[in-house]
Amino acid sequence: MTVQDVDRMSFAEEWERWHRAHEQALADPHGFLAITSLHWLSPEPARFEDAPGAWSSGPEGVVVELADGEELTIDGTAVHGRYVFGAIAERDSLYAGYGDAVIEIAKRGGHDIVRPRHPGNPLRTAFTRTPAYAPDPRWVRGGRYLPFDEPRAITVGAVAEGLEHVYDAPGEVEFELADGGTFRLTAFNGKRPGSLMVLLTDATSGVTTYAANRSLQIDAPDDAGRVTLDFNRATNLPCAYTDLATCPLPPTENRLPVAIEAGERIPLERGGRP
Structure with a gap:
């Protein structure tokens, strides 16, 4: 085996390690493959099947109104009722826990959005490579x-x-x-x-x-x-x-x-x- 062959093998092995790590991040329980819906928020509160609460976007930024029995976890603290996330910077995301799922609250292209991420989403569970x-x-x-x-x-x-x-x-x-x-x-x-x-x-x-x-x-x-x-x-x-x-x-x-x-x-x- 030549030095060139060894170098090519080492190159391929390093790439394989990098690609495995990249795919593990992609298939994370709360990664992009776990997203179940994309909701564009407006001033009118709206409820979604895969997230608790009624969501809106207005002068206060993003707001959720949680009904009795509904709960989100934010920074390790359970919240109930009305919660104000505030203004979100472009390309920033906030995450609220909801059981084994997380709710992404973000701004993209000047619009506030909500994207629930559920680990059991078939796109994620069926992913191989x-x-x-x-x-x-x-x-x-x-x-x-x-x-x-x-x-x-x-x-x-x-x-x-x-x-x-x-x-x-x-x-x-x-x-x-x-x-x-x-x-x-x-x-x-x-x-x-x-x-x-x-x-x-x-x-x-x-x-x-x-x-x-x-x-x-x-x-x-x-x-x-x-x-x-x-x-x-x-x-x-x-x-x-x-x-x-x-x-x-x-x-x-x-x-x-x-x-x-x-x-x-x-x-x-x-x-x-x-």
Whole structure:
């Protein structure tokens, strides 16, 4: 066995560990696969089959009116009657316990929503895995971060009709592919301080990968602005599995004309093939 073979095996094993952890988070008892409904709140109180109380959104923010015998748990404390969650920031979520379920209270695209998450949801209990391309080191590409003078507010569409999301973009990421093509992607802030995230589609989208979007997390640039794009870790967003998501679409410039045959493929739940 050559050193190159050993390196490829180590690369594949590391990817497998990462993907297992990623899928465990996806299939968490209160993760996205547990969502049973999506409710858009209005000033008129409304009751839902999978959540207690009558919910509304108005000058006080999100309010729930719990009837006699109904209870939510918030920060470990049982609450009854009228409870004011208050104003919720864009893309923030609050969670209230309800038996073995949680009720997500959030704001998306300027609208307050409620999304109950029940561990017994069939989408979650039937989940096995997400198909993915075999990990390949050739899809790890070096690149460079090109910061803007000031972050730019970028408006993108959403999978939910009529909804828009606004993200601050700190800069762009430039990289080359093996055929010599050079591309730039608008980057948003990532999950960790200093890290980046890009939303993208490519020539595989709608063919072998989910049509609307995939995302890629990128570690913080080094002092010289160098970054690494590991397309083997391009992942599906929640909307790839459920229609009860409000995922953003990539900005126009992030729709690549080439095939990125790496990362997660169309989920089995959407007709993807193993």
